[in-house]
Amino acid sequence: xxxxxxxxxxxxxxxxxxxxxxxxxxxxxxxxxxxxxxxxxxxxxxxxxxxxxxxxxxxxxxxxxxxxxxxxxxxxxxxxxxxxxxxxxxxxxxxxxxxxxxxxxxxxxxxxxxxxxxxxxxxxxxxxxxxxxxxxxxxxxxxxxxxxxxxxxxxxxxxxxxxxxxxxxxxxxxxxxxxxxxxxxxxxxxxxxxxxxxxxxxxxxxxxxxxxxxxxxxxxxxxxxxxxxxxxxx
Amino acid sequence: xxxxxxxxxxxxxxxxxxxxxxxxxxxxxxxxxxxxxxxxxxxxxxxxxxxxxxxxxxxxxxxxxxxxxxxxxxxxxxxxxxxxxxxxxxxxxxxxxxxxxxxxxxxxxxxxxxxxxxxxxxxxxxxxxxxxxxxxxxxxxxxxxxxxxxxxxxxxxxxxxxxxxxxxxxxxxxxxxxxxxxx
Numbered sequence: 001x002x003x004x005x006x007x008x009x010x011x012x013x014x015x016x017x018x019x020x021x022x023x024x025x026x027x028x029x030x031x032x033x034x035x036x037x038x039x040x041x042x043x044x045x046x047x048x049x050x051x052x053x054x055x056x057x058x059x060x061x062x063x064x065x066x067x068x069x070x071x072x073x074x075x076x077x078x079x080x081x082x083x084x085x086x087x088x089x090x091x092x093x094x095x096x097x098x099x100x101x102x103x104x105x106x107x108x109x110x111x112x113x114x115x116x117x118x119x120x121x122x123x124x125x126x127x128x129x130x131x132x133x134x135x136x137x138x139x140x141x142x143x144x145x146x147x148x149x150x151x152x153x154x155x156x157x158x159x160x161x162x163x164x165x166x167x168x169x170x171x172x173x174x175x176x177x178x179x180x181x182x183x184x185x186x187x188x189x190x191x192x193x194x195x196x197x198x199x200x201x202x203x204x205x206x207x208x209x210x211x212x213x214x215x216x217x218x219x220x221x222x223x224x225x226x227x228x229x230x231x232x233x234x
Numbered sequence: 235x236x237x238x239x240x241x242x243x244x245x246x247x248x249x250x251x252x253x254x255x256x257x258x259x260x261x262x263x264x265x266x267x268x269x270x271x272x273x274x275x276x277x278x279x280x281x282x283x284x285x286x287x288x289x290x291x292x293x294x295x296x297x298x299x300x301x302x303x304x305x306x307x308x309x310x311x312x313x314x315x316x317x318x319x320x321x322x323x324x325x326x327x328x329x330x331x332x333x334x335x336x337x338x339x340x341x342x343x344x345x346x347x348x349x350x351x352x353x354x355x356x357x358x359x360x361x362x363x364x365x366x367x368x369x370x371x372x373x374x375x376x377x378x379x380x381x382x383x384x385x386x387x388x389x390x391x392x393x394x395x396x397x398x399x400x401x402x403x404x405x406x407x408x409x410x411x412x413x414x415x416x417x
Binding site for chain 2: 003007033041051058165
C-alpha cells in the first residue's frame, strides 16, 4: 500500500506541473512506473487553439442570451428593488421569511441526526441467469413526525460486486422532488439488464445493493438498508 | 471563493463578472474535459462535438451546481462522463479508430517528432484498450480530467485507497504492455 501512496503523491505532483524526479526514488518499480506516467502526460492530446476560441465565443454568446432573457423577465422587479426604500423593505421581508421558515422547520430545536427513513429493498430473485433482468424494489418510509421533502429522487443506487466492492452499475439520481408525510412509504422499482454503463455484461458472482445518501434540510440522510440485499449471477 | 463567484453569477444577471467567471472556469477546465473525452472516443471531431455539448449542458445546468457537494472540476467531469456514456449508448458501438493518432497530434512538434509521438500514442491507445473498463475509466479521469484520487473515489464510489491502487496497477500494466510491444 505504501508504494501506491508514494506513486499517487508523485503522480499528483506531475499532473500539477511540479518538478518531480522519479529517478531519485529508491524503489525501482515506483521509479519506472512514475517515469512512465510522466511519459503518458506528454502524450496527452490538447484541444486546438481554434477550437478553444470558437467554442468560448459561442458559449459566451449563449450566456449573454440567457442573461438577457432573464433580465427581461425580471426587469420590472429589479428596477423596483434598485430603489433604496424598496430594497430595504425587501431585505427585511427576506430575513423574516428565512428566519420564519427555519423556525417552523424546527432547525433551531433538533437536527435530523436520528433515523429519518426506514429503508428496505428486495430483488425478485436471489439467483439470476446471465442476461436475466434483475428487478430491484426499494421502499423508503418516513419515520419522523414531520413531512420530508427530497430533491433528486429516487436516490442513486449502485449494484456492487461483492468480491471487490466495485460498482458494476450505478443508477443515476432522479430529478423528481418527493414529499413524504409522517409514516408514509414510497416505493420505486429499478430494472437492471446486467450490463455496465458501457453495455458490457456483468461477470457472474455475488452482488449487493448500496444506496447513496439523500439530502434533507442541508443534512445528509444516510440510506442504510434494514437488511443487506444480495443476489447472485450464475 | 468559487461559491461566492457562483452566487454572483446566479443572482445578478447583469453582472459583467459573469463572463469573466465563465471565461476563467472555461480556460481551466475545458482542456481537462477535452482530454478526458478523447481518451474514450479517439476522434478529434467527435471529441470537439462532445466537449461543446458538455459545456452547453453546464451553462444550462449551472444553477444546479452545488459547491457543497462537489468542486466545479468534479462536477464538469461528471457531466463529461455522462455525455460519453450517452454517446456510446446512442451509437451502440464501443470500438475506437486507432489510426487517427497522427491526426489528433497538433502543436509545435517537428514532423519527425510528430511521427514518433503518434506511434507512441497509437501504442498507448492499443494498450488502453486492454485495460478493464474501470481501469480505463480511472486512467482517463486521472490523466484526462486530472481529478484527485478522492474525487475519483466519490465519482466511482470506490475507496480512495482502492483508486490509488488501481491507478498504480493500471499505469504499470500500460508500461509493461508498451515495453512488451517495443521489445
